Amino acid sequence: MRTKRIGRCVLAAALAAGSVATASAQSAPKAANVSQVTFNKDVAPIFQRACQNCHRADSIAPMSLLTYKDARPWAKSIRQKVSRREMPPWFIDKNIGIRSFKDDPSLTDKEIATVSAWVDAGAPEGLAADVPPARTFESADEWHIGKPDMIVSMPVAFTVKPENSDWWGNFTVDAGLTEDRYLKAVETKPSSGGGLKVVHHAVTSLVYDDGTPGGGTLNEYAVGKNGDVYAEGSGKLIKAGAKINFNMHYHAVGTPITDRSQVAFVFYPKGYVPKHVMNTMLTPMNDDLDIPAGADNVRSDAYFKLEKPSRLTSYMPHMHNRGKAQCLEAIYPNMITETLSCVNRYNFGWQIVYNYADDVAPLLPAGTIMHTISWHDNSAKNPWNPDSRNWVGFGNRTSDDMSRSWLNYYYMSDDEFKKEVSARKAAKAVLSSQR
Ligand code: HEC
The missing domain is CATH 2.60.120.230 (Jelly Rolls)
Incomplete structure (x- = not known):
């Protein structure tokens, strides 16, 4: 791990030194150097894929990274967060065990080197012609798992006060099911309106008061995740009488915002038992x-x-x-x-x-x-x-x-x-x- 990290720094430093050298060798001062790493050409595509879901107005992160203007003041902090692998949030050790995951937003070593080299070169903007088409974002109101058969909301709404420190808590509610059903898909989501701004994450789980086994995590909401659709023929059993627990992490944003997160379910047809039960x-x-x-x-x-x-x-x-x-x-x-x-x-x-x-x-x-x-x-x-x-x-x-x-x-x-x-x-x- 340590040698790996040193390796990355050396690479970034070499790239940076390279671009500085070529820049000073040129007489035309402001002309964009083709070999230079720029925001528009090299960095924007990385931010589109790995950052902007959270870093835009109305989403969870403190600042936008949509445009050069938005990103430029944060260059130093971006370099630090990215090279320490603190952003995007994804904390798996990439050098051990299984390396391939669904929804993996993390940056490759090369992408990290590119972002670092950009910052080290003075965070140049680059050519207007290189700006990639803006990324579009899905509506926060949409369910990604198809039309839900059942939606369960938190038992009460929670208001995040403007200056609250981060707040963790649990809300439990009866799902209202009178018969056992197998789940084909499940998705957890903050309420529309401001919920997306203040719900840092939400984890829903099944709870049986009488200690029936088979409860456990249902689904995790985080910006950019689309719910869990089980592979055809597999599903999770939700029994009559089940309760749903919402484990919430709220984050204040300077204005009062009320959230009442929801979890939605798509069921297999009544009586159908999937071959694989999660x-x-x-x-x-x-x-x-x-x-x-x-x-x-x-x-x-x-x-x-x-x-x-x-x-x-x-x-x-x-x-x-x-x-x-x-x-x-x-x-x-x-x-x-x-x-x-x-x-x-x-x-x-x-x-x-x-x-x-x-x-x-x-x-x-x-x-x-x-x-x-x-x-x-x-x-x-x-x-x-x-x-x-x-x-x-x-x-x-x-x-x-x-x-x-x-x-x-x-x-x-x-x-x-x-x-x-x-x-x-x-x-x-x-x-x-x-x-
Ligand atoms: C899943 C959502 C999410 C993604 C994806 C994400 N961020 Fe963040 N980022 C946050 C949040 C939320 C914070 C506020 C601090 C915290 O909660 O960790 C933050 C904080 C930061 C900060 C520190 C800001 C400060 O106050 O100093 C930087 C820099 C940053 N992000 C850069 C990035 C970059 C660059 C990417 C992509 C490579 C990225 N983030 C991807 C959610 C995200």
Whole structure:
């Protein structure tokens, strides 16, 4: 990781030095240099793809990055956030485990080098002819999952006061279902109007008061995400009597804004049972989490066993302010272990569900043990730490901590599993023979 980071800096510095050298060698001072990195030619396309969904008026981020004028004053800060991989928010370690995800907004090393080189060259605008056509954005009122069969709103509206500090909380409401149904798709969304400005993220989950298993995360809303549509023939069961929990993170924007977020569902027809039923597992609680005052890199472990052959579709780490890093590892029945994913810059401010791309979603044999390893930083160096003098244990308050992960997976028959594994092997063989 360290050598990698140094590598990037060296590259950026070289690019920057290159452009400075050519610029000073030219006598015509203001003429745009073709080889120079400019906003219009090189940076705008990156911002369109990876930033503008959040960085525009009426969306969640503090400033717009739509135009050169908007972006120019932020150049230094952009360089810093981008090169530290703090923006766009996506905290998976790209050098470990599975590398391909759905909805991955993160920048490649090359894109980071381009943005850095642009800033280092004095953030030049470039030629008007190079400005790419403006990106269009979807209406915030639209459901992306098709026409919902049922929409459930938060039980009450919540008003974010102009100067509130960030606020986390839970709202639970009865879904009003009198019979069991299988979900084909689910999407969570802030209310229209101002909701998009103040809802930093929202995670909906299913709760059964009587302790019925099968609850767990439904869907995560973050700007630019379009809801979850399960693959044909797979779905999640929502039972009669289920409650929906909205876990909200609100962010004040200087004017009072009221939100009443919603979650929408598309059902399979009545009586239809999908071949694959999605399970959501919260890795067993570390009730004995024990984080001494001032300590860094405090490790804790959680385990659970997959009883049948499984396909893991997503991973979402969950810790609180002292959370620093987390890895998910598979311990196979033959005791060989494999790291599937690590989040190396955990940030409690962003609850991100990492959805594996279909062709790499882990196929795990029966008896595989899922192992979640979490690290906490309770030292004063951690900028999110509310008080490094306190011992910290497990708890629901944000001043307590957690070391959990949510996993979405479904079980398969032995036959199906074997088929999928050999199809994967064959696909890899094709890939390598093409090289
Ligand atoms: C998912 C939404 C989202 C995306 C995508 C995103 N940002 Fe941000 N950005 C935010 C929010 C929200 C903040 C405010 C701080 C925070 O909550 O982390 C922020 C803060 C920043 C800041 C710091 C502003 C300050 O006050 O100093 C910079 C710089 C920035 N973003 C640049 C970018 C760039 C460049 C990209 C694309 C490469 C990007 N962001 C992508 C949401 C986003």
